[in-house]
Amino acid sequence: MPRTIALVTDSTAYLPPATAARHRITVVPLTVVLGGRPFEDGTEESARRLAQALHQRQPVTTSRPSPEDFAAAYREAAEAGARGIVSLHLSAEISGTYDAAVLAAREAPVPVRVVDSGMVAMALGFCVLAAAEAAEAGGSLDEAVAVAVKRAESTRAYFYVDTLEHLRRGGRIGTARALLGSALAVKPLLELAEGRIELREKVRTASRAIARLEELAASQAGAGPVDIAVHHLAAEERAAQLADRLRQRLPGLAALHVSEVGAVLGAHTGPGLLGAVVSPR
The missing domain is CATH 3.30.1180.10 (Hypothetical Protein Tm841; Chain: A;domain 3)
Incomplete structure (x- = not known):
């Protein structure tokens, strides 16, 4: 039986892959550009290339996912049976990721609640896990969002x-x-x-x-x-x-x-x- 509420986050949550898979959390990656070449965040190759780039003082920049990346994630969740989506992301003060998710949510086939956690790394990851656990327990879209926001406020x-x-x-x-x-x-x-x-x-x-x-x-x-x-x-x-x-x-x-x-x-x-x-x- 498909879970009613789906969870989407971005790669800066740095959730262990096994944990994300166990809770069926979709992770949309950001991109790091090293010496003019883009690499997905969260991969072993991007980490290895980053170390080389920093050591060699090569140009390093980062970029958010596109609205289309989030739109694809929302469509897939809806096709898998989700009737609502909680999309939790790193602080909008330090990245445009939240804005991209908001744009995609407007055209999503099911209701999407996009949340600016104000966090990054596992400070975001713990909020995502709290929302996932609420959804797994049968919580509503609003209840899952409330749990995540409460967790962010105390983290x-x-x-x-x-x-x-x-x-x-x-x-x-x-x-x-x-x-x-x-x-x-x-x-x-x-x-x-x-x-x-x-x-x-x-x-x-x-x-x-x-x-x-x-x-x-x-x-x-x-x-x-x-x-x-x-x-x-x-x-x-x-x-x-x-x-x-x-x-x-x-x-x-x-x-x-x-x-x-x-x-x-x-x-x-x-x-x-x-x-x-x-x-x-």
Whole structure:
């Protein structure tokens, strides 16, 4: 029997492929352009090519899916039996993906509720999973949307990056903030605030910044049931260590995901990224 409500998201949710498949979540990929060649976000090849491009200082840009990409996903969901679609996407403050989905939704064969999560990475992914679980439990379109919005409101995402230069080049953080963060070799801690990437704190060394990242995540998690994601880019050992420490100190930990981000987010952060997403249940 087909599920009544279908879920669509974009590749910046960085959901594990097996998880997306299990919950029948359609993932529409963004594109990263490396040295003039386009690659789909979320593939091993795009990640490998990104590392090469950044190392060689080649031009790197990203682009949203087209409205036609979303229209195709909506048609397929409707043909599979969906009577409504929840389409959840990364923050409209940092990408035009939401706008493309809105355009496609106007011509969709079934009602589509497009939601700007204000999030990215598993901060978006946890919202998508919450909506999927609501739909699987027989929830209505409005109920699935409400669950996702509530989850987004309680979710926090913190990131450490080695430099703000990549974010400055991509226009995701202001030049003044980037220069401030670069002064005196300060290591920046960032957070998602109202859908934007903001400089939260400036810390003197990488080790102190990572310790502070752990403290922020643990404080936000509290003692209640919580899902955690640790993200990285070319920093696997750091991510494993952070995940182990959070696993030890969070009594209410429900699920812990550790993953490397894809090429689209990586293009704007650069190697060395370490992130912690805290999403209370």
